[in-house]
Amino acid sequence: MKNFFGLTLAALLALAPAFAQAPKGWKMHTDHSSEASDPDAPGVDKFTVSGSGFHAVNPMAAIYWNPANTITGNYTLKGTFKLIKSMGYNEYYGLIFGGSGLEGATQSYLYFMVTDDGTYLIKRRNGTATQEVSPKTPSDAVKKPDSSGMATNALEVRVKPDKVEFVVNGTVVNSMPKTGPAGKTDGLYGIRINHQLEVQIDGFGVSKM
Numbered sequence: 001m002k003n004f005f006g007l008t009l010a011a012l013l014a015l016a017p018a019f020a021q022a023p024k025g026w027k028m029h030t031d032h033s034s035e036a037s038d039p040d041a042p043g044v045d046k047f048t049v050s051g052s053g054f055h056a057v058n059p060m061a062a063i064y065w066n067p068a069n070t071i072t073g074n075y076t077l078k079g080t081f082k083l084i085k086s087m088g089y090n091e092y093y094g095l096i097f098g099g100s101g102l103e104g105a106t107q108s109y110l111y112f113m114v115t116d117d118g119t120y121l122i123k124r125r126n127g128t129a130t131q132e133v134s135p136k137t138p139s140d141a142v143k144k145p146d147s148s149g150m151a152t153n154a155l156e157v158r159v160k161p162d163k164v165e166f167v168v169n170g171t172v173v174n175s176m177p178k179t180g181p182a183g184k185t186d187g188l189y190g191i192r193i194n195h196q197l198e199v200q201i202d203g204f205g206v207s208k209m
Helices: 009-014
Strands: 028-033 046-050 054-057 062-069 074-087 093-100 109-116 119-126 127-138 152-161 164-170 173-176 188-193 198-209
Touching: 009 074, 028 109, 054 188, 062 093, 062 164, 074 093, 109 152, 109 188, 119 173, 127 173, 164 188, 188 198
Parallel strands: none
Antiparallel strands: 028 062, 046 054, 054 198, 062 188, 074 152, 074 198, 093 109, 093 188, 109 119, 119 127, 152 164, 164 173
16 A cells, blocks of 8 residues: 555555554555645654554654454444644544545545644545535533643544444534434544644544444
8 A cells, every 4th residue: 555655554664763563454544735834744654553552643644544443333433542742733633434445546434533722523535525524613522732732632433323422531522313424334443643743542442332
């Protein structure tokens, strides 16, 4: 699998420090920014094992997933995201689910993310196009960075028979019918980290309901 600059994931991860290991079986798909007002940072993305979780350093936005990680029916997807470094662009980070074709031009997935300014958003991606499922919405449940520039947010998606609930730090911030753009929840699940961010991810996983 290649990113937009023609580098394989193995080559990218080989550039990480020698003590950091790539999570076995995981893949990456990057999104290069074409906006001069919101540019990518220099360097290449690195996604490595860190303790019992993962560590992402993202000059470019990217999704990370393991092809073995698929789920159908009713389930709960969780992950705790510790923002370590942000360049001040209010870039989002969080969970993806209901995914398919993630390596290519037909990629499709839902994503639930939060950012520095205390907002969350829910979108569906199809190829290069995105569809707003829920707009950027402020919530007191979303923790903003402290004086050190760090913030920790536990995100959760609860897929039920007739609805999907979106949870931040134990608070349901949105609940919507499992129809329309939120209707496809079966498939691959993983992580999305936008550009200009460094994030630690712990407690990532899924369980059947």
